[in-house]
Amino acid sequence: MSAASGPLEVRGVTVRAGTITLVEQASFDAPAGALTALLGPNGAGKSTLLRAVAGVERPASGSVTAGDDLLALPRRERARRVAFVEQESQTELPLTVRAVVGLGRAPYESVLGGRDPDAADAVDEAMRVAGVAGFALRDVTTLSGGERQRVMLARALAQRPGILILDEPTNHLDIAAQLEVLELLTDLARGGTTVLAALHDLGLAAAHADNVVVLSHGRVVASGATPSTLTPALVHDVFGVEASFVPNPLTGRPLLATRRPAPGSRPGATPPGPSGTV
């Protein structure tokens, strides 16, 4: 799609809501051309961190750079570099799929809606890549959850971003659609896009992500290449389950096996120190 922006570097990002600190001093890298999964238990602050990285919500402190300081860019300029797909994008506006994907060209139009010469090509390509060209004229409010998720992904792709950020893109999808989306994200990463996605399914992350960033209680507790970072010990510490990785007999990729820990050992209950695991 568009030229790679170089690695995404997140440094010391802190997000507060009033007096509560939601994310504290988060730092990690998401390499260009790779799929990086943001992992963590519910409430760890994944969505908040992603919103801050995407520039949708301004962090109290910290920096997000990819060559340039992304947070300092004008909004529209940033929207051409970084696309963000929300966990749930509901609307009551019965726009066609094509019109919704076309919204991705908004950052390229003049403020009062002046024409964008690349719009048609960018929208066609995004719909083809995301696999929604077949229902381009359907009303978006009539789509299934999986179809709508792909439409929003196509909308993000129409922005031709160097960095694609997604919040739980597999949420509410059936297993086939989950695999489809992850393969699509992997392909995009192979094509040079920096892809950062929050995932709640550790198994999917273990099998598909090149890198993982693990968040617990608002802090990054581990980050790095998946095999060396997402260890049974880390899963035990952060998620509170016993884990083991075995090769998937069908694909050969890591397959996560889990069980509840023996009574008495509850390591996930206390926040682990940042030193813990790598």
Next chain:
Amino acid sequence: MPRLRLAAAASAALALALTGCAASAAPATTPSAAGAVTVSNCGTPVTFDAAPQRVVTIKSTSTEMLLALGLGDRIVGTAFPDGPVPAEWADAARDVPTISDFMPSEEAVLELEPDLVYSGWESAFSADGAGERSELASLGVNSYVQPAACRSAQVPGKLSFDEIFREIDEVAAIFRVDDADLIAQQKQQLDAIVPDDRGLTALWYSSGTDTPYVGAGIGAPELVLETAGLTNIARDIDMTWTSMGWESIVEADPDVIVLIDADWNTAQSKIDLLESNPATARLSAVRDKRYLVLPFASSEAGVRTVSAAASLVDQLKELRIG
């Protein structure tokens, strides 16, 4: 929604006023054996066993009717006057207490323990005003509407002086007084009127800026204009008053404009408007300032209708046209 409520408020006010103007031909009074007088008033039969002694009047037409009949001492309170009482009755009116400058409430009326509430507008008899007629009746209080203002019982016909005199007779019968002098005086004044014979057309401009509210073809304004020898440009509309677009008025280009003067809408404010609007400033009557002025209280059918016509004729004599 609030806007609707506003409209409702305004339409209540509309109803209040629309019912205020109409002519009627109610049946004559029927004195019974016992000396009681029964009238059918706006479709409501009202029986007066004796002449009313304590009367609350609402609107100037009712007050002035009683003053003209020499019954000023029967008025225990008056409300919603349209303007000052003419000089001839000013002395008699001096002692009449005004209970409200607007529509009085039922309590304020009943407090005076009247045996009759006499209104110039039919709409006064509602729960929002002086009370429903049936409710007043159940409390032993008679109600009476100036018949020319009846709208609920029948579609009003074209107003005539015969009807106005009949209405005077009816009120005189209710109060058991002789109105021969008053009628004679009114007829004499009427006979003395020499209508203007120049074939002039007229606009009766009551109020309104965007869409003027004008005297139309069947009520007191038309009767006054006809009597003065003027042709009303709105005579073809079968209503007492009507709204009329500026375009129609400009097209008709009346020779004279009759301006109704009230505290709340003065003749001068209407002159200012006519002269400031580029389209109406070109009207012949405006260019030559051919304005005739009548007080609002004389624009509703009653004892001042004859004098209104006489006043127009006098004012017309002053105008040089052509």
Next chain:
Amino acid sequence: MGRSRTAARPVIAAIVLTATLLASIVVTVTIGAADLSVADVWGSIGAHLGLGPSPVDALRDGIVWELRLPRILTAACVGAGLALAGAVMQAITRNQLADPYLLGLSSGASLGAVSVLLLGVAVLLPVAAFAGALAALAVTLGLAGALGRITPTRTVLAGVAVSALAGAITSFVIFWTVTGDSYRQILGWLLGSLSGARWEAVGIAGVALLIIGVPLALSGRVLDAFAFGDTTAASLGVPVQGARWMLLIATALLTGAMVSVSGSIGFVGLVLPHAVRLVIGPGHRALLPLSALVGAVFLVWADTLARSLFDPRELPVGIVTALIGAPVFALLLARRRSEA
């Protein structure tokens, strides 16, 4: 494929509607209570545009140039402004029942008008109405802001409260002061009327439409982005809070200007955007300019009926807009359902 069809339809519709609007103005200026021929009317207008002498006398010339033409042009501007403001208000508040007056504007304007008409406050009526509308807007936004972050729901609720208050004060003033038939003016005003529209009204409505309406009509993309929530809008480069404030205030200013010359004409801002949506779809980029055009054509004809149907009497145009508009809208809805 579908792309050419969906892209071409609004453009064709815009061309057809613009032509219809121009034709409507040309035709309606020849209709009225006064008996004037088409040649006289256009000869008179031509004379004012410097094309030879007027073929009619000064009075008839005044009917065309001082009464009819400014009124028709005001109707076009007000219709366009109200339909546009309604469409934007429905989008920002995500409320199908939103109309341009939602934030207390019409009640505020009415209060301003009543102050002039009944209390004798010595300012020009449009100025007082505009000031009333802006005061209501300020109180509404202040109230919504006092409740926390400005959200559509809070803003609408604050608007309802302000409307109720201003409405109550207006009703109070009417009941307290109305004498004789002075209520008539305020009634005409509350129902909406263009009968007082002169060249000053054309100026007010026209300038507002040009300065506020045109940029607003081009803001469809931003409203589309809002449809998927604030986060998605922000990720598309829209400054969410700032844009919402700007759109709200621009809509309010536009509405205030329109109300100040015409009173609160109902129906146009509420229903016309829905009607346009039923025909061309919900995308705001096409919806906003087309709503404005449809609003202009609709109000020009509605007002022509209001002033000529019962000639020489006149109806407040607000009655006509509802009488014509409601059945037309019902037909559109029924047709839509039978197609679906």
